[in-house]
Amino acid sequence: MSEFVDNLTWKSRWVLRRNAILGSPAFQRWASRTPFIRLIARRRAAAQFDMIAGFVYTQILTAFVEAELIPYLQSGLRTVDAIVQFAGLEEDATVRLLKAGQSLKICESPQPGMWTLGEAGAPLSANKGAMAMIRHHHLLYTDLARPLALLGQGRQTETALSAYWTYASKTESDAGAEGYSALMAATQPMVSEQILDAYDFAQHRRILDIGGGSGAFSTAVAASACQLKIGIFDLPGVIAEAEKRLGRDSISADFTLHPGSFKETPIPQGYDLITLVRILHDHDDAVCSALLSKVYAALPYGGRLLVVEPMADTPTAQPMGEAYFGMYLWAMGSGRPRSSQETSAMLRNAGFTTIKPVKTALPIITRAIVAIK
Numbered sequence: 001m002s003e004f005v006d007n008l009t010w011k012s013r014w015v016l017r018r019n020a021i022l023g024s025p026a027f028q029r030w031a032s033r034t035p036f037i038r039l040i041a042r043r044r045a046a047a048q049f050d051m052i053a054g055f056v057y058t059q060i061l062t063a064f065v066e067a068e069l070i071p072y073l074q075s076g077l078r079t080v081d082a083i084v085q086f087a088g089l090e091e092d093a094t095v096r097l098l099k100a101g102q103s104l105k106i107c108e109s110p111q112p113g114m115w116t117l118g119e120a121g122a123p124l125s126a127n128k129g130a131m132a133m134i135r136h137h138h139l140l141y142t143d144l145a146r147p148l149a150l151l152g153q154g155r156q157t158e159t160a161l162s163a164y165w166t167y168a169s170k171t172e173s174d175a176g177a178e179g180y181s182a183l184m185a186a187t188q189p190m191v192s193e194q195i196l197d198a199y200d201f202a203q204h205r206r207i208l209d210i211g212g213g214s215g216a217f218s219t220a221v222a223a224s225a226c227q228l229k230i231g232i233f234d235l236p237g238v239i240a241e242a243e244k245r246l247g248r249d250s251i252s253a254d255f256t257l258h259p260g261s262f263k264e265t266p267i268p269q270g271y272d273l274i275t276l277v278r279i280l281h282d283h284d285d286a287v288c289s290a291l292l293s294k295v296y297a298a299l300p301y302g303g304r305l306l307v308v309e310p311m312a313d314t315p316t317a318q319p320m321g322e323a324y325f326g327m328y329l330w331a332m333g334s335g336r337p338r339s340s341q342e343t344s345a346m347l348r349n350a351g352f353t354t355i356k357p358v359k360t361a362l363p364i365i366t367r368a369i370v371a372i373k
């Protein structure tokens with residue numbers, strides 16, 4: 001029973017009662033033997049096992065990605081011998097990996113001795129960004145190896161992720177910008193695809209992408225609305241990456257590069273749309289509030305701010321917000337996942353009066369909010 005017996009609502013009473021039943025070995029025994037009810041019991045037991053074994057499943061997927069087996073198996077049916085050669089593993093290890101992958105639907109064997117991707121592997125083959133994310137997860141899992149120690153040591157300690165995202169480490173710099181900018185550029189297509197379908201950029205003349213990285217989002221926007229003039233604002237080391245990338249790909253759109261830190265440098269003016277793509281969740285509330293106020297001041301009346309990032313209260317994807325990004329950003333040492341209501345409240349506090357959600361097709365990848373000055 002709760003310590004605050006007098007204050008129990010009907011919902012708390014129900015939850016305590018339900019938990020007492022679910023936690024009872026006698027009830028579990030009864031449920032697993034009773035016709036029909038046992039179907040629910042089996043599903044719940046399997047879900048519990050999945051939560052216990054999730055790390056193992058992830059590492060099996062990682063092995064497929066690191067061995068480049070996802071594109072290899074997508075391109076046709078392969079014999080075990082060919083997969084042994086391709087993956088550079090012994091035959092028994094290859095078969096163990098294939099059977100593990102088969103149980104997770106990463107791969108399947110539609111005829112004896114021949115393998116291709118399964119129903120979970122095939123969609124991944126189209127998503128180079130997700131594969132890049134999977135490759136960098138060893139940093140997150142290093143930090144999470146002892147989760148209680150990670151939570152207990154507070155946020156000022158250096159971790160594998162804070163050493164990677166150097167702007168989030170306690171020494172805040174743009175060293176290593178090349179590594180994280182490449183990861184962001186690799187994963188940007190899945191984000192920009194969602195936003196370009198959901199928001200009409202052609203209604204604007206000049207767009208400033210704050211924290212725009214090496215310019216992957218900006219170039220996608222420029223390709224969809226070619227009359228736009230686009231500014232990219234980021235740390236000097238990242239702007240150097242943008243300069244290299246725009247030059248290398250001979251991108252001819254009208255870009256202006258603004259090196260600086262939004263914590264110190266004034267936000268450039270003259271833009272009628274400012275975008276913050278995967279920026280706010282990286283930072284603690286005080287930094288976000290200061291940034292949003294500066295953005296508000298930099299916009300003309302009628303100007304807009306578009307916030308694009310995964311959000312915590314996403315229906316059908318709750319664990320993505322508070323579990324995945326919650327622990328990820330804790331390990332990184334900065335920021336937190338916010339619900340759309342929390343972000344909207346911050347926008348209101350910064351001065352914006354009209355704040356509207358922008359519906360995306362796959363909210364697990366990103367959501368968006370537009371705020372008008």
Ligand SMILES: CC(C)=CCC/C(C)=C/CC/C(C)=C/C=C/C(C)=C/C=C/C=C(C)/C=C/C=C(C)/C=C/C=C(C)/C=C/CC(C)(C)O
Nearest residue numbers: 123127130133134165278279281282328329332362364365
């Ligand atoms: C035809 C048949 C047989 C059946 C039809 C049934 C049917 C309709 C099937 C649908 C098949 C289908 C179209 C599947 C599509 C699947 C898709 C689009 C899956 C997309 C998955 C996306 C994923 C998994 C994205 C993962 C993203 C991650 C992990 C992002 C991590 C981001 C990080 C760490 C960001 C870091 C930046 C920082 C530091 C936080 O700022």
Ligand SMILES: C[S@@+](CC[C@H](N)C(=O)[O-])C[C@H]1O[C@@H](n2cnc3c(N)ncnc32)[C@H](O)[C@@H]1O
Nearest residue numbers: 167184211212213234235238261262263277278
């Ligand atoms: C998670 S990445 C997102 C990059 C890009 N918007 C995208 O979605 O692909 C965060 C970006 O914010 C930039 N950033 C972090 N702190 C910054 C600061 N104080 N001033 C300017 N940019 C900053 C980083 O350098 C990085 O490019």
